Amino acid sequence: xxxxxxxxxxxxHVQLAxxxxxxxxxxxxxxxxxxxxxCPVCLGLPGALPVLNASAxxxxxxxGLALESEIAERSLFHRKNYFYPDLxxxxxxxQYDVPLCLGGRLEGVRIHRVHxxxxxxxxxxxxxxxxxxxxxxxxxxxxxxxxxxxxxxxEPDFRSAExxxxxxxxxxxxxxxLGVSDAKMEEGSLRCDANVSVRPVGSSALGTKTELKNMNxxxxxxxxxxxxxxxxxxxxxxxxxxxxxxxHFDPVTGALTPLRSKEEAHDYRYFPEPDLVxxxxxxxxxxxxxxxxxxxxxxxAARFEHExxxxxxxxxxxxxxxxxxxxxxxxxxxxxxxxxxxxxxxAVANWIPQLVERIGSDADPAGSKVAPGAxxxxxxMVEAKEVGREAAREVLTRLVAExxxxxxxxxAEGLGAMSAGDGGVGELVDRAIAANPAAADQVxxxxxxxxxxxxxxxxxxxxxxADGGEVGELIRARLLDQP
Amino acid sequence: MSSLIDLTAAxxxxxxxxxxxxxxxxxxxYRSRALADDLNAFTWLAxxxxxxxxxxxxxxxxxxxxxxxxxxxxxxEGVPSQAGSRILEGYRPPYTATVVAKLAEAGAPxxxxxxxxxxxxxxxxxxxxxxxxxxxxxxxxxxxxxxxxSAAAVAAGLAPWAIGTDTGGSxxxxxxxxxxxxxxPTYGAxxxxxxxxxxxxxxxxxxxxxxxxxxxxxxAHMVGRDRRDSxxxxxxxxxxxxxxxxxxxxxxxxxxxxxxxGIEPGxxxxxxxxxxxAEGLGATIEACRLPHAPHALAAYYLIAPAEASSNLxxxxxxxxxxxxxxxxxxxxxxxxxxxxxGAEVKRRIMLGTYALSSGYYDAYYGxxxxxxxxxxxxxEAAFASFDFIVTPTSPWTAFELGSKTADPYAMxxxxxxxxxxxxxxxxxxxxxxxxxEGLPVGFQLAGPAFSESRMLDAAFALERAIAFDGxxxxxxxxxxxxx
Numbered sequence: 001x002x003x004x005x006x007x008x009x010x011x012x013h014v015q016l017a018x019x020x021x022x023x024x025x026x027x028x029x030x031x032x033x034x035x036x037x038x039c040p041v042c043l044g045l046p047g048a049l050p051v052l053n054a055s056a057x058x059x060x061x062x063x064g065l066a067l068e069s070e071i072a073e074r075s076l077f078h079r080k081n082y083f084y085p086d087l088x089x090x091x092x093x094x095q096y097d098v099p100l101c102l103g104g105r106l107e108g109v110r111i112h113r114v115h116x117x118x119x120x121x122x123x124x125x126x127x128x129x130x131x132x133x134x135x136x137x138x139x140x141x142x143x144x145x146x147x148x149x150x151x152x153x154x155e156p157d158f159r160s161a162e163x164x165x166x167x168x169x170x171x172x173x174x175x176x177x178l179g180v181s182d183a184k185m186e187e188g189s190l191r192c193d194a195n196v197s198v199r200p201v202g203s204s205a206l207g208t209k210t211e212l213k214n215m216n217x218x219x220x221x222x223x224x225x226x227x228x229x230x231x232x233x234x235x236x237x238x239x240x241x242x243x244x245x246x247x248h249f250d251p252v253t254g255a256l257t258p259l260r261s262k263e264e265a266h267d268y269r270y271f272p273e274p275d276l277v278x279x280x281x282x283x284x285x286x287x288x289x290x291x292x293x294x295x296x297x298x299x300x301a302a303r304f305e306h307e308x309x310x311x312x313x314x315x316x317x318x319x320x321x322x323x324x325x326x327x328x329x330x331x332x333x334x335x336x337x338x339x340x341x342x343x344x345x346x347a348v349a350n351w352i353p354q355l356v357e358r359i360g361s362d363a364d365p366a367g368s369k370v371a372p373g374a375x376x377x378x379x380x381m382v383e384a385k386e387v388g389r390e391a392a393r394e395v396l397t398r399l400v401a402e403x404x405x406x407x408x409x410x411x412a413e414g415l416g417a418m419s420a421g422d423g424g425v426g427e428l429v430d431r432a433i434a435a436n437p438a439a440a441d442q443v444x445x446x447x448x449x450x451x452x453x454x455x456x457x458x459x460x461x462x463x464x465x466a467d468g469g470e471v472g473e474l475i476r477a478r479l480l481d482q483p
Numbered sequence: 484m485s486s487l488i489d490l491t492a493a494x495x496x497x498x499x500x501x502x503x504x505x506x507x508x509x510x511x512x513y514r515s516r517a518l519a520d521d522l523n524a525f526t527w528l529a530x531x532x533x534x535x536x537x538x539x540x541x542x543x544x545x546x547x548x549x550x551x552x553x554x555x556x557x558x559x560e561g562v563p564s565q566a567g568s569r570i571l572e573g574y575r576p577p578y579t580a581t582v583v584a585k586l587a588e589a590g591a592p593x594x595x596x597x598x599x600x601x602x603x604x605x606x607x608x609x610x611x612x613x614x615x616x617x618x619x620x621x622x623x624x625x626x627x628x629x630x631x632x633s634a635a636a637v638a639a640g641l642a643p644w645a646i647g648t649d650t651g652g653s654x655x656x657x658x659x660x661x662x663x664x665x666x667x668p669t670y671g672a673x674x675x676x677x678x679x680x681x682x683x684x685x686x687x688x689x690x691x692x693x694x695x696x697x698x699x700x701x702x703a704h705m706v707g708r709d710r711r712d713s714x715x716x717x718x719x720x721x722x723x724x725x726x727x728x729x730x731x732x733x734x735x736x737x738x739x740x741x742x743x744x745g746i747e748p749g750x751x752x753x754x755x756x757x758x759x760x761a762e763g764l765g766a767t768i769e770a771c772r773l774p775h776a777p778h779a780l781a782a783y784y785l786i787a788p789a790e791a792s793s794n795l796x797x798x799x800x801x802x803x804x805x806x807x808x809x810x811x812x813x814x815x816x817x818x819x820x821x822x823x824x825g826a827e828v829k830r831r832i833m834l835g836t837y838a839l840s841s842g843y844y845d846a847y848y849g850x851x852x853x854x855x856x857x858x859x860x861x862x863e864a865a866f867a868s869f870d871f872i873v874t875p876t877s878p879w880t881a882f883e884l885g886s887k888t889a890d891p892y893a894m895x896x897x898x899x900x901x902x903x904x905x906x907x908x909x910x911x912x913x914x915x916x917x918x919x920e921g922l923p924v925g926f927q928l929a930g931p932a933f934s935e936s937r938m939l940d941a942a943f944a945l946e947r948a949i950a951f952d953g954x955x956x957x958x959x960x961x962x963x964x965x966x
């Protein structure tokens with residue numbers, strides 16, 4: 001029985017958030033009426049010529065620098081020739097053997113290259129299936145044609161489907177933080193193809209790979225890759241061979257079907273685009289872009305860890321999802337601006353997963369009813385023992401549902417902490433000891449773990465307002481230190 | 484012959500600007516001659532002179548309202564622009580080529596569109612969907628190509644001046660065969676925006692005129708950087724009207740590779756006579772070497788078809804021009820292109836596709852590019868010792884219609900002396916140097932990049948000494964000699 005190791009590489013297409021298209025002045029758009037943003041250049045009319053969009057170049061360099069790539073001082077555009085109705089010139093202007101960025105890495109995954117190219121137009125297959133097979137006819141919307149793209153190609157450094165999901169999420173955060181793309185998979189501004197192969201664990205040779213296309217969400221990427229890994233292992237274990245092919249993943253059925261693709265057995269006849277001059281990025285331009293780079297997720301995680309004392313895992317959890325990091329920093333900014341003494345950043349960070357759990361794992365907390373300051377206040381109250389941990393969880397649930405001020409909720413609901421000095425807690429403790437004589441005897445006999453049921457009753461009866469630690473101490477004092 | 488027609492374009496412009504003649508009258512005089520076109524030189528004619536602009540009348544424009552014949556492949560808004568091809572049947576572009584717009588702005592309104600070899604592929608104007616153009620010196624002969632319609636129209640006095648394009652000789656060779664002046668500018672001097680492309684790295688627009696002064700006047704208003712053509716360049720300095728009376732101090736280099744073997748004796752006689760005239764004007768004449776020039780034709784017939792195979796991919800029946808419907812996409816492409824392209828265009832698309840295909844790229848396209856570099860270096864070395872390189876423009880005079888159509892290679896040899904210059908991107912001019920057996924012979928001067936003004940000066944001095952009489956074909960009493 002062989003153990004198999006998946007080997008995965010990704011090719012990511014990112015639509016750049018420029019004002020105009022890659023080679024003409026038509027505005028970028030999403031969802032407008034078809035073919036309204038077109039001109040002789042992006043329609044490929046005879047005689048029209050491309051002119052490179054300078055801000056697309058800056059975005060490309062920005063991405064390259066963020067991925068620690070080598071920025072080429074001089075790179076070339078090539079024509080990639082093939083016939084398809086979404087390609088009005090009969091070729092795509094792309095970069096080939098001299099790309100804008102070479103090498104690099106992001107979170108341990110090596111980057112092979114990053115290059116600039118133009119997007120194809122959008123084919124709409126009219127008919128029930130919505131796919132090319134079985135459609136009545138196809139029409140072309142050239143609004144998307146010529147949108148600036150970067151293609152990011154990784155080395156085959158992924159070893160699991162889950163890893164690609166987390167990494168893509170980090171990449172998306174990075175791109176959004178750079179301000180170079182909306183990076184929305186559902187709108188197609190971030191698209192991912194995967195090259196998948198498997199090999200026996202311990203082998204350093206690469207197996208035959210297949211290419212997975214059309215995975216339009218992170219989840220589909222993960223599921224598609226997982227399905228393909230399983231398919232390949234099954235095939236190999238049955239003594240079969242993997243055929244090098246391009247597969248379409250259907251997220252509804254989970255099926256992988258070979259794509260009869262425009263690329264099948266194609267010779268793209270790449271040659272240098274004679275209508276454009278070589279792209280020159282001099283040191284001055286490169287360094288001016290570098291100077292404007294915002295803080296990237298990895299740096300942010302390091303700052304959270306080293307300056308604020310968060311655990312490495314928590315720091316990455318927050319930094320690698322920009323919206324969580326932003327919310328966290330928002331809470332810290334509001335922290336202590338009310339009457340409270342302010343909460344420890346570590347404690348605030350530890351409460352964010354509680355919030356995420358309540359609002360849905362993909363939601364942006366900034367869009368919830370919980371103001372960052374409200375969370376900070378709540379955490380500060382917990383720390384000052386003004387509210388018990390259990391009660392605070394309830395308050396958070398209320399905040400998610402209704403918003404508002406945690407202090408007011410605590411007061412209105414009578415959820416304020418019962419302190420140990422408060423006679424009420426003592427009474428509850430006495431009652432709980434009396435109600436659990438067997439447990440009390442075990443504690444007295446030195447089995448401290450038996451204290452659980454007694455503490456549990458106190459907490460239940462106090463509705464979470466008592467402090468668990470203090471209750472424990474009180475019980476121990478009663479049972480062990482009595483003369 | 485009307486006295487208006489006797490005037491050169493520059494003279495006519497002067498008269499209009501002096502208020503001595505009326506621009507509309509001039510336009511109509513040419514239009515009625517063009518309407519009676521018996522050479523098949525025009526594919527479309529304007530209905531009449533453009534309406535007089537009260538703010539900016541023709542007499543205030545530098546080109547004085549002198550009408551212009553324009554090669555079919557220049558896009559002209561709302562006016563048929565087919566590049567001599569059936570595949571663009573009925574195509575009327577929504578925009579006008581930069582060069583045509585600039586000339587109209589300077590006061591040279593569109594008189595008509597002229598016939599040409601399909602997509603500028605040819606040296607005889609026999610590869611046109613509109614049928615061949617006849618040579619006004621002898622209507623049993625070809626006018627040369629690919630700008631054959633422009634050359635014939637100017638030579639026959641159907642147009643005062645014309646523009647064409649030159650990729651491997653397509654301005655200079657028809658100018659030579661029709662006894663007029665043709666100039667191919669430095670690559671990048673004129674915008675290519677709106678020129679239906681043949682070979683992007685070689686194509687240049689240029690004037691075809693009755694004399695050198697007209698060429699200078701027209702060129703002066705064609706050049707300049709266009710932000711819509713990334714390969715266009717700012718022209719250094721003004722192009723002034725030529726006035727040199729001699730060639731004192733001018734060093735002319737005669738490359739043995741382009742002035743001996745394969746050149747018709749009558750052409751060589753005229754060439755040598757012109758060299759003696761040049762000497763008489765004070766020029767020094769020496770043999771020089773362009774060692775790689777004999778390989779220029781081979782390199783050209785790889786590079787130009789390679790670029791063409793890609794440039795012509797857009798003619799796919801999807802968006803404009805001819806479409807021959809079929810049951811599936813590939814079949815539609817195939818039928819449309821089979822019906823729309825002529826034999827020579829198909830030949831070059833196949834040649835170019837082959838030259839770029841994987842496994843052959845280095846051997847063909849790659850090697851051709853190396854040869855191109857060597858040819859540039861040959862010229863550079865020669866220009867260290869010479870002001871201009873001079874050669875016969877065409878190895879022979881106008882040949883009989885149909886005499887070379889069966890042998891593509893014999894046809895390609897037409898470009899033997901004109902192909903090295905566009906490969907090096909340098910300017911060259913052909914002026915009539917005399918007659919051989921009653922047919923015009925062209926004399927070519929080539930200079931370093933952006934030496935147009937000096938080159939026009941030298942050509943002007945020679946032109947005066949040669950005193951070529953080109954009025955014969957303008958009488959309308961055309962020779963028709965059977966071979």
